[in-house]
Amino acid sequence: MGVGITVERLNAFYGKTQALFDININVLANHATALIGPSGCGKSTFIRCLNRMHETIPESRVEGNVRIGEFNVYNGTSATELRRRVGMVFQKPNPFPTMSIYDNVAAGLKLNGFRNRKKVDEVVEKSLRSSALFEEVKDSLHKKSGASLSGGQQQRLCIARALAVQPEVLLMDEPCSALDPISTGKIEELIFQLKEQYTIVIVTHNMQQAARVAEFTGFFLLGKMIEFDKTEKVFTNPSDKRTEDYVTGRFG
Amino acid sequence: MVRTRFQQQMEELREKLLRMGGMAELAVDRACQGYTERDLHRCQLVLENESLINAAEREIDELAFDILATQQPAAVDLRFILAVTKINADLERVGDQAVNIAERVMDMIELPSVDLPVDIARMATAVSAMVRRALESFVEGKAELAQAVLEMDHVVDRMRDEAFITLVRTMNEQPQNTQQALDALLVARNLERVADHATNISEDVIFWVLGADVRHHAGAANGPNNMTSVPAPRTESTGT
């Protein structure tokens, strides 16, 4: 089951440059929340602060409080432990190219010490089914490499891989931006179903996608969160003029 | 982001609607003048120009549909287009009512003139003002103007009710003038309908400007953030 995310007074820095200013958000469990905004507004930075991937950049710094479920992200959990509970899917599908489909999905489990062959088999199948990929690859799980699939399939493979470690939260950073409309549609369908078990935060450039997929939407601009509300409100009658300007295409 | 083509289309939509509004307003004025001055010619003009109003309705619907399909408008732009399609329908009905009035007047002119104790002319002026103000609120994008029209509707309703009572009494007391009285009564009813349509148009303008649904008298006309008007859509000149 998914858990809620609470962000309080989050500030993020790259060296001396401040990328996020005082962000406060409450993400509801088992809902999909979309983050929109023009390029460079900080939405990707924000999402990477949620699973501490921001730290992998040299000279980066974070201040503030993030709680995922009951535990505190920045005080008291190791980054690797956290990342097992918060899965991430990236913009460009990045399956491990020299591993088979099976090994790709099992990677999270195996590399974290989980070895029971039968259990791993079950989890791999379950994850591939959850990401609507199983039927397409069930005959070549061990034979084909992760990189031999089409773009849309690769991304679903990455989703399966993220789901295999049974996270509570799934972060998606523009997951469909490199995909064709049909693959995009399949993944959006997927997000709809995944909501029941996971909490999903999705960063997207595509406003129509945010509108289709998410119950809540947050609008970021220049590192600040301008508005956070139900998606219908943001897209039919936003409270802030800047949100309206962005959503109607007057800038961005 | 500039979205030139989108701006052009929205501007075109706005202009088309305004032109149609002008035609509808003119039709009502002509029909009313035809009544007060017993002018056959004006009534005929109303009938002739009816087809133009209908053609405009089709054009506007088509353009709005096109923009919706190809431009994915959101927020205020989306509300604008929805409002335009509704106002469109109301304006076409206004045109129909003008035709009804004109036809009634043409009947009336055949009959001998009779002095009736109702001031249809005053009612016509009020209704005409409502239509004009509703269209103004659209042009300016001002919710207060639209709100004012909603309030005038009560006045017109009262006028119609009074006219009914008076004319029914006339028909009872002067049965020889029943036909003229009936004609006047029907014109009054048509005018009240026009007022209703003007009210609808105002409600649609409020929806567009504030995002508030005030139809059927639901809720005050004050949007979130106390925005009471929006700038008229994209009037940057784009050449032709």
Place this chain on the structure above:
Amino acid sequence: MTGVAILTVVIVLAPLVAIFGYLCYKGIGSINIAFLTQTPKPVGEVGGGMANAIVGSAFILAIASLMGVPMGIGAGIFLSEYGRNRYGDAVRFVSDVLNGVPSIVIGIVAYGLVVIRQKHFSALAGGVALAIMMVPTIARTTEQMLLLVPQAIREAAYGLGVSRWRTTLSITLRTATSGVITGVMLAFARVAGETAPLLFTAFGNQFWNLKPDQPTAALSLQIYTYALSPFDDWHRQAWAGSFVLIVLIVGAVAAVRYVVRRGRLAGA
């Protein structure tokens, strides 16, 4: 333009083809079972073979690889994953310098480090000398191959909660495997034919030896000795030895590449 390109290819390949051709011509005639199975006969006698040298070379190369490959790969990992800074630059500089040191000098260093301490020549000393020569090449190519692995792959692993060192070994290195192996094979092929470093370390041996602390025969040493001798029979054997050396190196590289390719999955 294509014509010029083809011409340059021909010019470049010509010496290689010439060498191979000449080797085959001179060497094949002298290869017989005796050559491949017998040890050298005493000076002056005709016949005998280089069997012990063939095995000895393999032995010394095995020792060298055991030392040089892990160190080289380790250095490469450091340079690529943790060395994008001044320290890494220093290591790179030293590695490049080491690469340029003449092989005889490396042989002398190994002599000083190992032979003098142990008071005898040995295969181990030879292995040390060759390992020192392997490390820079392996380190640099490993670094380059690891750098070619897209950052997105590492991020995918971090995102799964895999620690950094585990990611480097199990994901990054694994992705770059075929490139790293190519680098290793390059280094291997280069040192397999080295003679100078073995002169004062392995020293050579007329007889069989598989103990690492004893002087050991090596093909390159044997060829050197025989070629400089006044005996025709030994000259003949030198040609044969050269041919065998080339064949073995090419064979080893080809075999490894085959095995690597077999292990690769469809579409990888």
